[in-house]
Amino acid sequence: MDFEYSEKTKALQARVSAFMDEHIYPNEAACTAELAANTAAGKRWTPLQTIEKLKVKAKADGLWNLFLPVDSASASGYEGAGLTNQEYAPLAEIMGRVPWASEVFNCSAPDTGNMETIARYGSEQIKARWLKPLLEGEIRSAFAMTEPDVASSDATNVSTRIEREGDEYVINGRKWWISGAADPRCAVFITMGKSNPDAPRHSQQSMIIVPADAKGIRIVRPLNVMGYDDAPHGHVEMFFENVRVPVDNMLLGEGRGFEIAQGRLGPGRIHHCMRLIGLAERALELMCKRASSRVAFGKTVASQTVTQERIAEARCKIDMARLLTLKAAWLMDVAGNKVAKNEIAMIKVVAPSMACQVIDWAMQVHGGGGMCDDFPLAFAYAHARTLRFADGPDEVHRNAIAKWELGRYAVDKVDIEPPVTRF
Known part of the structure; x- marks a missing residue:
């Protein structure tokens, strides 16, 4: 490498x-x-x-x-x-x-x-209708997967129904933490739901394209993340009530939603981790500058041993997370997302926790200022803390990593599917 x-x-x-x-x-x-x-x-x-x-x-x-x-x-x-x-x-x-x-x-x-x-x-039709304007930045989109009524960390629990009636699919269900859905530029949802509850466990789900102006979509409310509503992007609770879309809006085919989710969320997870490393770097920068400019008990905060220990630990944590992220990215490039699933899971556990710790230390150095919006740290912390849930909670990723590790020493090795949770 x-x-x-x-x-x-x-x-x-x-x-x-x-x-x-x-x-x-x-x-x-x-x-x-x-x-x-x-x-x-x-x-x-x-x-x-x-x-x-x-x-x-x-x-x-x-x-x-x-x-x-x-x-x-x-x-x-x-x-x-x-x-x-x-x-x-x-x-x-x-x-x-x-x-x-x-x-x-x-x-x-x-x-x-x-x-x-x-x-x-x-399909080529879907690409022409939705991909081009997204690539040009003319519209925005949302991914409708997580639901309030089930533990969505297990994607097979997703209960929104996608049922075929003639040349249309009818969609009914309740979703929440649908990021970007409150944005007036949001023009399309990629929606996950059950198309065949009687199929094998990982073949029950499908993903379908739903225009945001389709009749029957009801936005209930934007949700707050530790007091931040992230306007104008937002994360909403919403309903699909007898929403009808053409059968051609199905992605890849019925029962292949889990497969698509695995392909989608691998890159999404690592992108979050890449950005979190930058967020932590900035927090460390702000921490060093603040510590050097403030005097307490006759010397700068930077001179306090506890501050120096935290600065050193922050540097170690950031660099370790960066190297693990680069390893995962490299493996995705040379072997594919499926082969790199363990590394992706590991960095998804490591990066948000690292960022939360580094930002927390930076907030502490800023004193009361670290708790308010005069500095970007409080919002940064809320963002980083959220990512310990988004794209799969820490616990699910840890379980998957542990099972893969245990499988190396087991007589009967079992392939463990990574989680597909997202909000």
């Missing part, structure tokens, strides 16, 4: 970093102010024009759809940056330093996973 970045990656790192310095960091306060103004005007769920204007600049600079892997680019007919997962990792890390920055480059969840899913599994 050689984790030296290619010249192509180094050049893109420099360009993305320069864009962040020139356009992203200087506009953090502007985004906060614009959201406050929209809220005061009763338009909280309105796209931020600050971000929309930056998208134009990013696209003009050729920093657009950098996430799109080689195989998906080929399937979509869109060249993108032509990067491998390993090449994309350091770029996602840079974008992850500001939670909304990845959207500026059209590299944000859940759109990235949805675009890859449509590129790999969608």
Whole structure:
């Protein structure tokens, strides 16, 4: 394994970093102010024009759809940056330093996973209708899987029904934590549900394309994450009530939803981890600067032994997580997502916990300021803590890792499917 970045990656790192310095960091306060103004005007769920204007600049600079892997680019007919997962990792890390920055480059969840899913599994008709405008950034999307009435960490529990009636499928079910569904630009849902409850356990589920303006879709409410509603993106509770879509909207075929979910969530998980490393790096940077500028008990906070221990531990944790992420990305590139499932599960456990710890230490150094929105740390912590649930909770990933490890020493080895949970 050689984790030296290619010249192509180094050049893109420099360009993305320069864009962040020139356009992203200087506009953090502007985004906060614009959201406050929209809220005061009763338009909280309105796209931020600050971000929309930056998208134009990013696209003009050729920093657009950098996430799109080689195989998906080929399937979509869109060249993108032509990067491998390993090449994309350091770029996602840079974008992850500001939670909304990845959207500026059209590299944000859940759109990235949805675009890859449509590129790999969608018909030519579906690609023409939905993939092209997503790649161009003209619309946004959501992934409707998690449900409040069942333990969705076991995807076979998903109970939303997808039933065929003639030339249509009829969809009925209740979903929640559907990220992006509150965004007025959300035009399409990739929806998972049961099409055949009597089929074998992993053949009961299907995934289907549902236009956001389809009759029978009812948004109940946006959900808060530790007090943050993440407007205008949001995470909603919603209902599908006798929603009808053409049979051609089925992805890959009935009963293949679990298969699609495995293909979709592998890249999605590692993208989250890449961004979290950038978020933790920024927290460590803020921690060092704050500790060096504040004096307590006659000396700087940076001089306190406990602070130095935490800074050193943070550096170790971040670098270990980065190396594990790069290993997983490398294995995905050379052997495929299925072979890399153990490494993907491991980094999905490691990265969010690492980020939570590093951000927590940074908050502590900031004192009371770390708890309020004068600094980006409280929001960063809420975001990182959420990712210990999204794309599979820690416990499920740990169970899978342990079973794979135990299987190495068992007489009868059993292939363990990774979790497909997401919200």
